[in-house]
Structure formats: structure tokens, C-alpha cells
Amino acid sequence: MEGVKQIRAHPTYKSTARFLFLSPPSPEILEQRLRGRKTDSEEAVQKRLKQAVKEMEFSKTEGVHDKIVVNDDLERAYEEVRAWILEE
Helix, strand or coil: CHHHHHHHHCCCCCCCCCCEEEECCCHHHHHHHHHHHCCCCHHHHHHHHHHHHHHHHHHCCCCCCCEEEECCCHHHHHHHHHHHHHCC
16 A cells, blocks of 8 residues: 555656555455465554555545556466566
């Protein structure tokens, strides 16, 4: 979120840059995924969820991202990202 803001505001920003947001299907599914990994403390999970909700909301702002891909199916999301990257 902050990175996109900073890049777009930078005086040397080139309008040819494209921004992609890879989104979880929902905060609830993201929470299930994070907890399922069992790699983060409760504090870390809560912090990541809070930030993710902010980023998901920010991604809906008009003109911020050129493409939003919802990662609800890994193969489909991969193909969508790949096609977007390789399009000319």
C-alpha cells in the first residue's frame, strides 16, 4: 500500500509501470491460511490480518492498481497473473 503510493508520487515515476494486487478471497480465508501454517505467533497473525484488511480496502481505490487477482484458486490465479505479465 505505502509502496504503491510512494512509487506513484515519485517524480521519476514512469507511467508505463503496472501495479498488480494479489488478494486473498476474504480476511476470513486469509486468517485460516495464516493459522493453518502455524508459523506465526497470535500477535503476528493479528498484525498481518489488520494490515491485509487495510491493503484490501486500499486496492479498491480507483486508479491504484492496474489489475487485482483474487487468489481463491492457485492454478487460476497463477494463469491470470502470468497472462497479465506476458501481455503486450
